[in-house]
Amino acid sequence: MYEIVVKKSLGEGVNLYGIYAPDIASKVLPGQFVILRVSDKGERVPITVANADKKEKTITIMVQTLGKTTHMLSELNKGDSLSDVVGPLGVPTEIEKFGTVVCIGGGFGIAAVYPIAKALRDLGNNVISIIGARSKNLLLMENEMRSASSEILIATNDGSYGTKGIVTDVLRRLIYEDNLPINRVVAIGPVIMMKAVSDLTRERHIKTMVSLNPIMIDGTGMCGACRVLVDNKIKFACVDGPDFDGHLVDFDNLMSRLKFYKEEEKASYECHMKEHHNKV
Amino acid sequence: MDKNESKPFDAKERLKIKRHEMSSQPSEERRRNFKEVPYGYSPEEAVEEAKRCIRCKKPYCIEGCPVNINIPAFIKLIEDGDFLGAAKKIKETNSLPAICGRVCPQEDQCEKVCIIGKRKDTPSVAIGNLERFAADYEAEHGNVHIEIKTEKDKKIAVVGGGPAGLTVAGDLRKMGYSVSIFEALHQIGGVLMYGIPEFRLPKDILMRELNVLKDMGVKVFTNAVIGKTITVDELLEERGYDAVFIGTGAGTPKFLNIPGEELNGIYSSNEFLTRVNLMRAYDKSEYDTPIKIGKMLVVFGAGNTAMDSVRTGLRLGYDDARVFYRRSRKEMTARLEEVHHAEEEGIKFEFLINPVRFIGNESQNVTAVECLRMELGDPDESGRRKPVPIKGSEFTISIDAAVIAIGTNANPIVPNSTPGMDLNKWGHIIVDENTEKTTKKGVFAGGDISTGAATVILAMGAGKKAVVAINEYLETGIW
Ligand SMILES: Cc1cc2nc3c(=O)[nH]c(=O)nc-3n(C[C@H](O)[C@H](O)[C@H](O)COP(=O)(O)OP(=O)(O)OC[C@H]3O[C@@H](n4cnc5c(N)ncnc54)[C@H](O)[C@@H]3O)c2cc1C
């Protein structure tokens, strides 16, 4: 059993969990993820690790309450346990001295991009971060990102903080107006955002790494549920990724694969909420 | 002749007894539920079937069994009514008879060489059915608790909880070693848990066997992906294990590599079966993992995996579930019984067909598959006649889902993280045939990870060999 040792609300249905998982905490590297099951009848869901504390033997994840599984997770408290947490899975993000790296996090992607920005910065890269959310109160990890970057730029859809607009607006300015020399971009967030970022950097041939989040089951290469099209070839995101060259990824296919079980997920969520409200 | 026999032993009389098939759930019923198909023998049926064995002087069946069960001996015990004794006899060499009785390809092993079966009009003794009977009887009426007599001070790590790993764990534990199984998934059992469906191997029966291991004191660590969570070197150097056995199975699914394979509704058989078996997607009211149901399901392949997928599809509620195979009926590799059962259930088999591309709609859901008809040409390297496409024979058929069951490649996670352990050109771990030793000191491997996808009993057989060699290595320290 994997005990929740910290639970913090980050507002608007977003929670941070610190989970006791000694083996994972001692191994996990930036870019890797875990698969968890909340209960012993639950589904297996992949979640990126945002941070690890080797001394406390814990990992930190941030989860937005969206469907049944994440709702069940949100009902757990400090002291409760998850049925299963397995990892660290996936290939760690390539961390090297690249020069100037723009790290982009959109919404939940900020939690995933943070350890990468930090590791890149620790290695001496000039890290410029662009983080975005719908609104100021939804912006995650601003302080952490600030400490992991030489410069931080913020975008909110409603203009409540930073530039009004989306992260790609800021990136476009950096590339096309400021003519900033960029050696690499790391972009993690909604698929549509990663696609827009990749489209933007393609023209200037700026290597852009994205982190893909398809539906997964085992996370070890056994089932192929997580397959994505990269350079028109089938790759398994759980073992070949989750990081891929954004210029080669078929984002439209990924989006449609992510939508495949939407009806079933909705039905299961509604059924769960009905039972839940009857109980409460 | 046996002196203790009350009646004289008359082989000729025995040959007249008809083979007893197990009664089973009617096909119209079972095609829509997940309950086990054959009901099993009653004690009377088992005794009658046991009487068909003529106790050959030179019992070929023993040689035909990959773990050399003393078949005539256990059958005689059944005939004598000593069912618990029969189970014990089998367990001298096979620790999972309830499973093997259900899933072994007996027609290619013990029953294939049974002398009675070699005669023209008499089918072989139903050895598999009798094995299942003895094991089930013991589980219901016997004491399956195993006492560990002497504890040894050496520790073994078993990587992967499939039949190979379970055999190694059980047998070494019986000798008194401390054994831990490290399993990537949230449950042990390997293919028995995530691949083979409930209607063929009820999970209660599997759990029964797994609980025997736990009761013996085998430690189980689930959610441990060796190579990621912990490496083999760390097991040996930091965690104090004296030997490691790797039984991580066949690994990673092959796809057809044709256009459109990324569409929604196309599954590897591993994904399709894992959703349904391990994650229990068929029980929507209790479990959360989803599965889609539609009108037409086509399964590509012809092994056990293909049979399990297509029969699972039918049970989930597909109106029509078919098998397309690029060779002919003769080359199918599935157990005969499964093919018969599938046909009884109304599954259609179409041979000499090869898919060329999948077609999807604007949501990227598969809607059709285009195929080519094939004919058999010259034999290929496997000795089977190679299918070659017939020009202009393209046709398209509407489908809602496709399952690809054409085999697996080795999973590289353990090999890539274990320096000093050599692999063959397919990525399978190279082992010594007699000892299952890898090229890395202290590390043994067996089952599908060293042979490529094979069978439960061969994986168990490899486990047996490894047990002997591990024991010797730990006693002598000589590699
Ligand atoms: C659908 C299907 C039906 C079949 N039907 C039959 C049949 O009727 N009769 C028959 O004889 N054979 C059948 N087979 C074949 C048979 O199941 C296999 O040959 C047998 O299970 C191999 O056993 P194994 O122990 O080598 O591996 P597996 O059973 O594959 O077990 C390997 C285990 O290792 C775990 N693992 C993998 N990687 C790691 C890692 N890095 N760290 C920790 N754990 C890991 C896996 O999760 C798994 O639990 C079937 C196979 C399939 C897929």
Ligand code: FES
């Ligand atoms: S999740 Fe199963 S292969 Fe990637």
